[in-house]
Amino acid sequence: xxxxxxxxxxxxxxxxxxxxxxxxxxxxxxxxxxxxxxxxxxxxxxxxxxxxxxxxxxxxxxxxxxxxxxxxxxxxxxxxxxxxxxxxxxxxxxxxxxxxxxxxxxxxxxxxxxxxxxxxxxxxxxxxxxxxxxxxxxxxxxxxxxxxxxxxxxxxxxxxxxxxxxxxxxxxxxxxxxxxxxxxxxxxxxxxxxxxxxxxxxxxxxxxxxxxxxxxxxxxxxxxxxxxxxxxxxxxxxxxxxxxxxxxxxxxxxxxxxxxxxx
Amino acid sequence: xxxxxxxxxxxxxxxxxxxxxxxxxxxxxxxxxxxxxxxxxxxxxxxxxxxxxxxxxxxxxxxxxxxxxxxxxxxxxxxxxxxxxxxxxxxxxxxxxxxxxxxxxxxxxxxxxxxxxxxxxxxxxxxxxxxxxxxxxxxxxxxxxxxxxxxxxxxxxxxxxxxxxxxxxxxxxxxxxxxxxxxxxxxxxxxxxxxxxxxxxxxxxxxxxxxxxxxxxxxxxxxxxxxxxxxxxxxxxxxxxxxxxxxxxxxxxxxxxxxxxxxxxxxxxxxxxxxxxxxxxxxxxxxxxxxxxxxxxxxxxxxxxxxxxxxxxxxxxxxxxxxxxxxxxxxxxxxx
Numbered sequence: 001x002x003x004x005x006x007x008x009x010x011x012x013x014x015x016x017x018x019x020x021x022x023x024x025x026x027x028x029x030x031x032x033x034x035x036x037x038x039x040x041x042x043x044x045x046x047x048x049x050x051x052x053x054x055x056x057x058x059x060x061x062x063x064x065x066x067x068x069x070x071x072x073x074x075x076x077x078x079x080x081x082x083x084x085x086x087x088x089x090x091x092x093x094x095x096x097x098x099x100x101x102x103x104x105x106x107x108x109x110x111x112x113x114x115x116x117x118x119x120x121x122x123x124x125x126x127x128x129x130x131x132x133x134x135x136x137x138x139x140x141x142x143x144x145x146x147x148x149x150x151x152x153x154x155x156x157x158x159x160x161x162x163x164x165x166x167x168x169x170x171x172x173x174x175x176x177x178x179x180x181x182x183x184x185x186x187x188x189x190x191x192x193x194x195x196x197x198x199x200x201x202x203x204x205x206x207x208x209x210x211x212x213x214x215x216x217x218x219x220x221x222x223x224x225x226x227x228x229x230x231x232x233x234x235x236x237x238x239x240x241x242x243x244x245x246x247x248x249x250x251x252x253x254x255x256x257x258x259x260x261x262x263x
Numbered sequence: 264x265x266x267x268x269x270x271x272x273x274x275x276x277x278x279x280x281x282x283x284x285x286x287x288x289x290x291x292x293x294x295x296x297x298x299x300x301x302x303x304x305x306x307x308x309x310x311x312x313x314x315x316x317x318x319x320x321x322x323x324x325x326x327x328x329x330x331x332x333x334x335x336x337x338x339x340x341x342x343x344x345x346x347x348x349x350x351x352x353x354x355x356x357x358x359x360x361x362x363x364x365x366x367x368x369x370x371x372x373x374x375x376x377x378x379x380x381x382x383x384x385x386x387x388x389x390x391x392x393x394x395x396x397x398x399x400x401x402x403x404x405x406x407x408x409x410x411x412x413x414x415x416x417x418x419x420x421x422x423x424x425x426x427x428x429x430x431x432x433x434x435x436x437x438x439x440x441x442x443x444x445x446x447x448x449x450x451x452x453x454x455x456x457x458x459x460x461x462x463x464x465x466x467x468x469x470x471x472x473x474x475x476x477x478x479x480x481x482x483x484x485x486x487x488x489x490x491x492x493x494x495x496x497x498x499x500x501x502x503x504x505x506x507x508x509x510x511x512x513x514x515x516x517x518x519x520x521x522x523x524x525x526x527x528x529x530x531x532x533x534x535x536x537x538x539x540x541x542x543x544x545x546x547x548x549x550x551x552x553x554x555x556x557x558x559x560x561x562x563x564x565x566x567x568x569x570x571x572x573x574x575x576x577x578x579x580x581x582x583x584x585x586x587x588x589x590x591x592x593x594x595x596x597x598x599x
Contacts, residue, residue: 015408053494077497084492090349091487091542096272104485105497109478113273122266131265135272157496 003064004029004161004193005050010059012049018057019045021217029160030191032184034198034208036228038238041214043197047163050195051082077105081154085166086146092137095149099124099134102156124155128182144175151182161193162186169199176200180207201255205229206247213237229253280546283539287553291331294557298327298564303572322455327560329456329465333522334532334559335552336469340511340518341529342536342551343476346487346544347507348417351537354529355515358420359401360394362427364519365450367393369434372445386449387461387520394516397423398509411504413490451576452525454563461521468517472510473552480544483507487542525559525578527585532558534589558585 005027013019019042027033035043048054050061052068061068068076081102093101102124103117113121125131130148138146147167154162167183168176184207186192198204204211205225213221213228215237221228231244234255241261247254300306304319312320337355344353355361371389401423405415435446456462476483482503485493493500518525532555533547540546562580569575 048491051495053491073494073499074497077495082491082495084489084495087489087492090351091346091537093484093488093542096269096276097484097541097543098488101481101484101488101496104481107481109481118269118273119266122269125269126265131268134269 003027004031005195006060006062007050008060008062010046010049010056010061012045012054012056012059013042014045014054019217020049020056022059023214023217023219024059025212025219025222027193027195029193030187032187032194032196032207032209034196034204034211034225035214036198036201036204036211037214037220040216042217043214044165046214047082047165047195047197051080051163052076074105077157079160081157081159081162083147083150083154083162083164083167086143086170087150089139092139094135094137095130095141095145095152096121096134098138098149099152099156102153105157120158121152121156124152127155127186128152129178143170144172144178147171147175147179148182151179155186159192161195164194164196166197166199168203176203183207201229201234202247205252205254206250226253229255276541276543280540280550283546283550284553287550287557291553291557291560294560294564295327295331298330298560299323301564302567325456325459325462326454326563329454329462329522330559330563331556332462332466332469333454333518333525334528334555334557335473336465336514336518336555337525337529338532338536338551338555338558339469339473339476339548340514342533342544342547343483343507343511344529345533346483347504347511348413349487349489350417351534352530353417354527355511356524356526356529357424358417358511359397359422359424359427360420360512360515361519361524362424362431363393363395363397363400364390364516365393365524366427366430366434367391367396368449368520368523369431369446372449373434373438373442387458387464390520391516394512394519397427398512398516402505402508410501413504416504416508448576449523450578452523452578452581454522454559454577456521465517465521469514472514472517473548476507476510477545477548479503479506480548483544484542487544523578525581527578527582528555528559531585531589535592538592 003026007026008024010020010023011018023046035046037043045054049056055069063079099121100113103113103120106117125134128148128151130145130152133141133145138149141149167179171179180203183194183196187194208225210223211225211228212219213233220237221233229244231242234242241258243256243258245254245256299320302323306316306319340355341353344355344358345351367389368386371386401416401419402411405411405419407415435443438446482498485496485498490500533551536547536550536554540550559581562584563577566575566577566580
């Protein structure tokens, strides 16, 4: 039972438009899986289908042996949490209120927060390193602070897996590293599976155990960062000339752009 | 360490909410007192109370009770729709529900002739049926493949509302002068209630609806971060959308059927309460109920006294008092 997700011949998309066209892969518990690929490849659609927002038109997403759509919504939310890239904020809740919403699948009507809820939230706040900012309204936060609040909210759900859509896209390098360090720690030490769409190929290479390269609704290549980040494949998929070297510190592949060069 | 921080933050939030509730409760008591004691007729409290004094007191009390219920109900309905549709500018009148109620009421007035005591027991029923019918029409039109996207709900509501108000204008343009006056009075809101059964009916719907919304405030919190966020948090979004829209429709339909169209309330009261208590619906819903009651009781008191002995429609007062206050607060907020 070490398999977390089992995706089988998944076809999904929007009414009148198929975006994902037959994807299969499985994922171990505690794995840090990165999904990369150009814009429009179907990365976000895959995440939405794995988090039950979109219903697949065929194929299945299974957790353990159960199809995720046969699991009650609340029970599913207790095992899978989602961090969206940067949700638009209409009502400026405080950081703590947002994190508390992560307890929704555990709360009952009328009941106020139990000791268990407060403990779970405190652990989440500590892990996501946002103790100093929980009393502030989220519209008064920097992108990095808000991202940590959203990660804390996901952690308050006490999930077995966290799905993230471009968790680092609005962050500077120090906050990118901070957020990804938190996620890496969760996958290594707490055995929480991490599935993240990442645009920065170098960050993906540094942090992910395994990469899925998507293009046009299918998986083009999957494996360790060194397997997937092969210059011929990347050039073909991204239609851009790249040079791939090895990071002298980590030994992971490193993608350099070669501007001006035509393929 | 963090545990005490979190616990402390929750406790201070609770304390702040309790203070707001206490202040609102005190204000409500004062405004009820003021409302019952003011009006064109002087009340003589020398014992024993004369028959006429008793009648006046009874009328003012029932009127004040309706003001609390309708003011509270419309405000709670505004909070629900704002949270559900994630739009702070939503109010019950935007979504066509009250438009349906007014078509029902206007039809009833036109059929039933003039504004009579007898007509009053039929009119609320018509208005309520109009609101209920509108709910189903809006919901059916907005539905696509068994789902109701939030944006569809908003757009459909606005369009259906526009159609309904032109139907009202159409009917009004063909009605007699006498009828016209009744229709106008009704459209601008009137809190005098002569039918105890109706008052109790409205009170039951408004209180039950508000309690239900309060019980579901965690769902509403999740919705106000966005529909997808609500799915991720474990909300059964399709079912809950229907539940919240139905609650808001029932409350609005009941309030409008008894008190007519009282605009602006459902927009500004929730707005002020958001500033006072924050956005957590667990606090926001009861606070908005109390504040809406206070606001409408005070507006109605003004409506009865400002041009005494004649009466100004209360809907005019809510707009005239509410708008400048609202603009002031918005400007003050944007300067910060």
